[in-house]
Amino acid sequence: MALLAAVIGIGLIAVVLLDCFETIVLPRRVTRRFRLTRLFYRGTWLVWSDLGSRLFSGVRLETWLSYFGPLSLLFLLGLWAVVLIIGFAFLHLAAGSSLNVQGGSPGFFTDVYLSGTNFFTLGLGDVTPNSTVGRCLTVAEAGLGFGFLALVIGYLPALNQSFSRREVSISLLDARAGTPPTPAGMLIRHGHEHGMEALRQVLYEWERWSAELMESHLSYPVLAYFRSQHDNQSWLAALTSVLDTCALIMVGLEGACSRQAELTFAIARHAVVDLALVFRVPPRKPGRDRLPEAELEKLRTMLAAAGLRLHAGDEAVRKLTELRGMYEPYVYSLSRRFRLPLPPWMPASARSDNWQTSAWEKRNAGFQSVRPNGADDDEHF
Numbered sequence: 001m002a003l004l005a006a007v008i009g010i011g012l013i014a015v016v017l018l019d020c021f022e023t024i025v026l027p028r029r030v031t032r033r034f035r036l037t038r039l040f041y042r043g044t045w046l047v048w049s050d051l052g053s054r055l056f057s058g059v060r061l062e063t064w065l066s067y068f069g070p071l072s073l074l075f076l077l078g079l080w081a082v083v084l085i086i087g088f089a090f091l092h093l094a095a096g097s098s099l100n101v102q103g104g105s106p107g108f109f110t111d112v113y114l115s116g117t118n119f120f121t122l123g124l125g126d127v128t129p130n131s132t133v134g135r136c137l138t139v140a141e142a143g144l145g146f147g148f149l150a151l152v153i154g155y156l157p158a159l160n161q162s163f164s165r166r167e168v169s170i171s172l173l174d175a176r177a178g179t180p181p182t183p184a185g186m187l188i189r190h191g192h193e194h195g196m197e198a199l200r201q202v203l204y205e206w207e208r209w210s211a212e213l214m215e216s217h218l219s220y221p222v223l224a225y226f227r228s229q230h231d232n233q234s235w236l237a238a239l240t241s242v243l244d245t246c247a248l249i250m251v252g253l254e255g256a257c258s259r260q261a262e263l264t265f266a267i268a269r270h271a272v273v274d275l276a277l278v279f280r281v282p283p284r285k286p287g288r289d290r291l292p293e294a295e296l297e298k299l300r301t302m303l304a305a306a307g308l309r310l311h312a313g314d315e316a317v318r319k320l321t322e323l324r325g326m327y328e329p330y331v332y333s334l335s336r337r338f339r340l341p342l343p344p345w346m347p348a349s350a351r352s353d354n355w356q357t358s359a360w361e362k363r364n365a366g367f368q369s370v371r372p373n374g375a376d377d378d379e380h381f
Helices: 002-025 036-055 058-066 068-094 108-119 132-177 183-188 195-219 221-225 235-252 258-278 293-305 314-338 359-369
Strands: 099-101 127-129
Touching: 002 036, 002 068, 002 132, 036 058, 036 068, 036 221, 058 068, 068 108, 068 132, 068 221, 099 108, 108 127, 108 132, 127 132, 132 183, 132 195, 132 221, 132 235, 183 195, 183 235, 183 293, 195 221, 195 235, 195 258, 235 258, 235 314, 258 314, 293 314
Parallel strands: none
Antiparallel strands: 099 127
């Protein structure tokens, strides 16, 4: 019995320490044979998203899904702590539960209590070990508790910084490509004089953004569950829109920066493939064509109205189809996994960008309509 308890305790501690090491200390491997964190997120996300889809829809569903990222991180840290505490409790049990207990008798639950006070370094003193092995376990667990706290303190700021860098670029894309971002919007808004040079700079910046996204989301996969502040924006929609834009330029857009488009397309496609591998979502053909032939003709017409000529003909269509086939199955699978909609190829005619709208204006309008006697705002304070 003591040997079995020791094996269970060492096994639980080893699994959590390995998982913490790969998640926080050295999160640089694309493929891993076993990860407690992966199992945790796969199971909890399925339950959370399915429950949300049954209870809510529209904006409320998006709000519900946005809670998952931060909450899951807290639950994961709590899970690690609980498993470590239980693991050390099994080691105390294997050592014979040799404890001095004030007002009670030793037992497994007392071992769990002692392990918890040691891990969080409470030092209450009502339960103390009276054997050499127990004292050594107490010291080891207290040191591990301090180390765990230090890792968490360093881990959370790194996540916040990566999330902030990701969202800054997504917000900047709002004025350059519309909301949600579309390749047609991106190209049309750069159809002015010297616009292609500005577009080349934008694609260069998104080449680096795609590389940073790949590095940060491979290192910290939980970031993929952190949703953007606006419901009509997401990291996946931005990445897909950039890939679409690069594909159109590579097919043949007169005067465009084809070489920079090739470089940005390469790293962006690399990012979606690696992310699909990390999250174990095999590529799947989209349920419907995002750009059927009729829509492609409308796209050409829209670009031509802005002074941009996209190459036509069977060869151009074949090349565009081939390029889309290199990334669309991956972004479609990621879209289904994270419940993030993919952007259209052309902007909706009646839709305003985020920077052109404000919920605060609507709120003020409603406030002014019920304000008594036309009084100034200052009179209410």
